[in-house]
Amino acid sequence: MTTLRAGAKRGYARPDMQKDPLTLWAVSDGRAGMANQVLGLAEALARRTPCRIVEKTIVITPPHDRLPRGPLGPSLARLAPSSDPLSPPWPDIWLACGRRTVPLSLEVRAMAGAPFVVQTQDPKAPLGGFDLVLPPAHDQLSGANVLPLIGAPNRLSSVRMAKDALALEAEVGPADKTAVALIGGDSKQYKMTPNAVSLMLEALAAAEDAGHRVLITFSRRTPAWVKPHFAKGLPKAWIWDGNAVGQIGNPYFGLLGLADRLYVTAESANMLTDAAFTGCPVHLLPLQGGAAKWRRLHASLEAHGVLRPDAGPDDHWTYPPLRETDRAADALLALYRRARR
Incomplete structure (x- = not known):
């Protein structure tokens, strides 16, 4: 392994790093x-x-x-x-x-x-x-x-996820199995299309048929026209409406803590690597478009065991949780x- 070296040397502000925080x-x-x-x-x-x-x-x-x-x-x-x-x-x-x-x-x-x-x-x-x-x-x-x-650094911690999962479960109720969907949207390389939405709804409906309670959250990238399709196509699913859930302002950490498996759109390195923090199965939800660097990211997550192409909602696997x-x-x-x- 190559040893990291800091950029060109110069003086730093404080000589004794142990003296204070x-x-x-x-x-x-x-x-x-x-x-x-x-x-x-x-x-x-x-x-x-x-x-x-x-x-x-x-x-x-x-x-x-x-x-x-x-x-x-x-x-x-x-x-x-x-x-x-x-x-x-x-x-x-x-x-x-x-x-x-x-x-x-x-x-x-x-x-x-x-x-x-x-x-x-x-x-x-x-x-x-x-x-x-x-x-x-x-x-x-x-x-x-x-x-x-x-992927990228994140704010996840097992302690925070477990704490928020308990608080969120008190609001949405318990379930034997929970599938969480992290839905993104348009980016420079990807576009949300009606066909992509249809495929997502099919995948999440299959998860419900396999006995999973489905919880869904959207990102800032998600086009406004997409959300009604999820509400109509998955009437039994819980969809975060952007408001506080009980004492939790944003249920994102709690959703990750409750998940037994996750469904994540292809364009978000942050959401994919957040999902990989859990050690649970992660399913890739395709969007229109793509680029070589995103294919490299998806391939690296496959190599780590996070993603399994063509896996279904009854397939189960584990991997070392990502701790980048x-x-x-x-x-x-x-x-x-x-x-x-």
Whole structure:
């Protein structure tokens, strides 16, 4: 196994990392898919060593927020008044995700007394400008300071899932077997179509026929026209309506905790790898379209035992639950400690 090495060496802000809890900044533009990656990584680090986590949501002044990285693109000088401030004293570790954060990460790391800078996803920038890069393996990025992950970091924990599952079950009732459907939607490479919806409804109806109670949640990507088709086609299913369920604001963790098997649309690396956290059978729900990198992701999940093509609702299998966030946190902390020597 190749040993990770941090990007080009330079001084760090604090010489004694054991003196106080580490300060972590989780930097994103606030979109759930981005924020969850850095918060999940921060929370995993906090399970390993004392940490103080500060969430930083950035807002770039228009029109610079829509421009590519460069002289006119996002920068610290172009943060909007509504943005969280980004200024010294810097944290010990800067965790960032998303296109808009990349120039900020590069800018901060070039400063004197800069933090240890970690970027998730493919930054599409010179890798030496970061201490550690955590891209999806299906992006095929490589480098001395690159640790590819199956999918992306997440905020899942067995404790949280079990706790929310109990609370959710108190609202929806018990069942002998539960199938959970995580439904996404349109993306750059995939499109939700009427035919795709019909195939999903058939798969979930088959799960009901096999004795599973079906619980469904939609993502922000799901087109509005899709939801009535699920309500009509699966009248016995429980479909989250976006409102609080008892004491739970968002039942996502509880749904994963209740699941005996999961059905997930093909376009979402986050939902697929979240489902793989459970160790339960996962069925891929196809959408129109695709791309080579998504086929690589699906193939890696098949190789791990998560997905089984053509499996039915009566088929059962297990696999080692995916723990990529924990693997990333272990590697990050080890690299940080080596860099601080």
